[in-house]
Amino acid sequence: xxxxxxxxxxxxxxxxxxxxxxxxxxxxxxxxxxxxxxxxxxxxxxxxxxxxxxxxxxxxxxxxxxxxxxxxxxxxxxxxxxxxxxxxxxxxxxxxxxxxxxxxxxxxxxxxxxxxxxxxxxxxxxxxxxxxxxxxxxxxxxxxxxxxxxxxxxxxxxxxxxxxxxxxxxxxxxxxxxxxxxxxxxxxxxxxxxxxxxxxxxxxxxxxxxxxxxxxxxxxxxxxxxxxxxxxxxxxxxxxxxxxxxxxxxxxxxxxxxxxxxxxxxxxxxxxxxxxxxxxxxxxxxxxxxxxxxxxxxxxxxxxxxxxxxxxxxxxxxxxxxxxxxxxxxxxxxxxxxx
Amino acid sequence: xxxxxxxxxxxxxxxxxxxxxxxxxxxxxxxxxxxxxxxxxxxxxxxxxxxxxxxxxxxxxxxxxxxxxxxxxxxxxxxxxxxxxxxxxxxxxxxxxxxxxxxxxxxxxxxxxxxxxxxxxxxxxxxxxxxxxxxxxxxxxxxxxxxxxxxxxxxxxxxxxxxxxxxxxxxxxxxxxxxxxxxxxxxxxxxxxxxxxxxxxxxxxxxxxxxxxxxxxxxxxxxxxxxxxxxxxxxxxxxxxxxxxxxxxxxxxxxxxxxxxxxxxxxxxxxxxxxxxxxxxxxxxxxxxxxxxxxxxxxxxxxxxxxxxxxxxxxxxxxxxxxxxxxxxxxxxxxxxxx
Numbered sequence: 001x002x003x004x005x006x007x008x009x010x011x012x013x014x015x016x017x018x019x020x021x022x023x024x025x026x027x028x029x030x031x032x033x034x035x036x037x038x039x040x041x042x043x044x045x046x047x048x049x050x051x052x053x054x055x056x057x058x059x060x061x062x063x064x065x066x067x068x069x070x071x072x073x074x075x076x077x078x079x080x081x082x083x084x085x086x087x088x089x090x091x092x093x094x095x096x097x098x099x100x101x102x103x104x105x106x107x108x109x110x111x112x113x114x115x116x117x118x119x120x121x122x123x124x125x126x127x128x129x130x131x132x133x134x135x136x137x138x139x140x141x142x143x144x145x146x147x148x149x150x151x152x153x154x155x156x157x158x159x160x161x162x163x164x165x166x167x168x169x170x171x172x173x174x175x176x177x178x179x180x181x182x183x184x185x186x187x188x189x190x191x192x193x194x195x196x197x198x199x200x201x202x203x204x205x206x207x208x209x210x211x212x213x214x215x216x217x218x219x220x221x222x223x224x225x226x227x228x229x230x231x232x233x234x235x236x237x238x239x240x241x242x243x244x245x246x247x248x249x250x251x252x253x254x255x256x257x258x259x260x261x262x263x264x265x266x267x268x269x270x271x272x273x274x275x276x277x278x279x280x281x282x283x284x285x286x287x288x289x290x291x292x293x294x295x296x297x298x299x300x301x302x303x304x305x306x307x308x309x310x311x312x313x314x315x316x317x318x319x320x321x322x323x324x325x326x327x328x329x330x331x332x333x334x335x336x337x338x339x
Numbered sequence: 340x341x342x343x344x345x346x347x348x349x350x351x352x353x354x355x356x357x358x359x360x361x362x363x364x365x366x367x368x369x370x371x372x373x374x375x376x377x378x379x380x381x382x383x384x385x386x387x388x389x390x391x392x393x394x395x396x397x398x399x400x401x402x403x404x405x406x407x408x409x410x411x412x413x414x415x416x417x418x419x420x421x422x423x424x425x426x427x428x429x430x431x432x433x434x435x436x437x438x439x440x441x442x443x444x445x446x447x448x449x450x451x452x453x454x455x456x457x458x459x460x461x462x463x464x465x466x467x468x469x470x471x472x473x474x475x476x477x478x479x480x481x482x483x484x485x486x487x488x489x490x491x492x493x494x495x496x497x498x499x500x501x502x503x504x505x506x507x508x509x510x511x512x513x514x515x516x517x518x519x520x521x522x523x524x525x526x527x528x529x530x531x532x533x534x535x536x537x538x539x540x541x542x543x544x545x546x547x548x549x550x551x552x553x554x555x556x557x558x559x560x561x562x563x564x565x566x567x568x569x570x571x572x573x574x575x576x577x578x579x580x581x582x583x584x585x586x587x588x589x590x591x592x593x594x595x596x597x598x599x600x601x602x603x604x605x606x607x608x609x610x611x612x613x614x615x616x617x618x619x620x621x622x623x624x625x626x627x628x629x630x631x632x633x634x635x636x637x638x639x640x641x642x643x644x645x646x647x648x649x650x651x652x653x654x655x656x657x658x659x660x661x662x663x664x665x666x667x668x669x670x671x672x673x674x675x676x677x678x
Binding site: 073133194196233260261 | 411412413438469470471472473529530531532533534535537538539562563565566567568569570572573576577597599600611614615618619
């Protein structure tokens with residue numbers, strides 16, 4: 001799947017940055033391929049990129065408008081439609097990672113046909129996914145898992161993959177969500193796979209590799225999330241990780257959108273993932289903890305990282321901040337593997 | 340969904356009864372709607388029903404041929420095709436619970452169009468499934484769970500639902516697999532739902548009900564199965580069961596098709612389901628254990644049921660055998676509920 005680049009990032013009318021994960025991810029990890037941003041109106045979320053209309057973006061070289069926001073349920077909102085039509089009219093393809101297929105909206109389908117533009121759904125899984133075999137594969141696998149959704153599993157996997165590559169380790173980032181796939185240019189949209197094939201899709205995503213190879217796999221959801229745990233468990237079983245890295249956001253007390261549900265502890269999340277993951281890889285272990293300290297000052301973050309590492313007896317780091325702590329986390333992940 | 344009845348049951352070319360679950364289920368639970376059986380050749384699995392060709396079955400009043408067998412991956416096998424075409428030609432509709440849609444096989448599609456017969460896929464979920472809300476619903480729910488696949492979760496749920504109805508309890512059997520849906524005439528094909536919507540599909544299957552109502556929900560797969568655990572966890576979270584009944588087959592040492600994986604213990608299966616199920620229903624408890632003792636003599640079964648009940652400190656019964664043990668299991672399931 002080759003996506004037409006560079007992108008114009010569309011932000012819809014969302015007002016909470018957490019619903020614009022895709023747009024922020026592309027800005028942070030594929031900045032050179034993002035020409036600008038566009039939204040239904042000013043006053044919504046901004047990425048700090050130049051605000052360009054589809055026509056302006058096209059004139060500046062953009063080749064597609066990427067829907068960079070998500071809403072609960074993954075549907076296309078009516079208020080977005082004029083902007084998507086405007087993009088097609090301006091000569092841009094439209095790229096989406098939502099559940100609803102672009103082509104299922106008749107007005108979009110008609111406009112794309114009329115303007116001879118493409119509607120590209122990143123979240124359409126391949127049709128040849130097998131039932132998981134459970135067979136242990138060659139090579140090493142690291143999976144990021146979380147205490148909740150939307151707290152850094154993708155960023156952690158991307159950072160670890162790049163840091164391993166920088167160390168000369170043969171490593172690949174394996175994308176499992178729409179943003180990751182847009183960044184990596186390939187991957188498996190795990191949440192769009194039929195449940196019976198969920199673990200099989202994870203097996204397909206990280207096939208047999210050289211004994212010293214590392215697949216760094218982007219986690220999805222959380223085993224403790226009442227909506228998405230099925231995705232997390234299929235991904236865990238099929239990935240057969242040798243190492244998990246648990247991602248957490250300090251200070252988040254309740255699951256996003258679920259004020260009645262406390263965020264589980266890091267220890268509980270480690271235990272639950274190891275207990276369930278052991279089913280397909282008896283040697284699974286926790287390599288460390290990734291804290292999303294974006295809401296903390298530098299000093300607060302360093303103190304928290306040190307105290308959490310002490311408390312848990314594990315390497316703890318914020319991969320975005322890096323530092324010695326992050327190097328120690330990497331060392332611990334690689335420990336004992338073929339090199 | 341109204342299925343055309345009575346049925347002719349098609350057994351393909353399978354030689355292991357475990358792959359003919361659907362056919363056996365229909366024979367046992369909808370016997371009056373099964374005219375006969377048909378297969379690729381004699382010497383395969385038999386249900387003990389009259390062997391009738393599609394033409395003979397049509398002449399005896401059958402209105403559809405039901406594919407009563409499954410193969411790994413849920414595809415239509417080439418060797419079955421002449422028989423499916425024969426059924427259409429003889430004037431029968433074809434009903435399937437497989438993953439692969441009947442209409443996606445061009446020869447079948449063409450023959451159905453030519454003979455003006457219907458191809459009915461029971462395993463096609465509705466298109467309006469929501470993301471799970473996690474909101475606690477009114478009424479009582481019982482979910483059957485298992486130490487493995489194919490060991491009695493559907494039969495246990497069917498038997499419990501009918502026994503509760505016989506006691507005058509307002510109870511519904513909620514089907515989650517193709518056979519159950521064919522028996523019940525409605526339900527949710529849980530393994531065909533996109534993973535992100537898995538828990539939401541389970542919420543949709545057992546909506547708010549009267550405070551004294553019981554939904555008896557057919558379990559799927561096993562949390563310990565490397566291929567299907569995603570289905571089991573989404574069903575557990577979305578069902579929000581008040582009571583689980585753990586199903587087990589004594590003497591089964593390894594997961595079907597996985598000689599490398601031991602069947603987990605009953606105690607482990609109880610603990611795992613309660614630990615994960617607590618996330619959406621803090622009051623979840625185990626009502627008892629259902630043993631599939633079909634391979635044991637009457638005396639062996641009674642002794643095992645007694646010793647397991649003693650060992651586990653829980654009611655244990657084989658619902659197919661019934662008896663006082665089963666009544667005690669029902670009593671324990673209903674304990675404390677509004678009546």
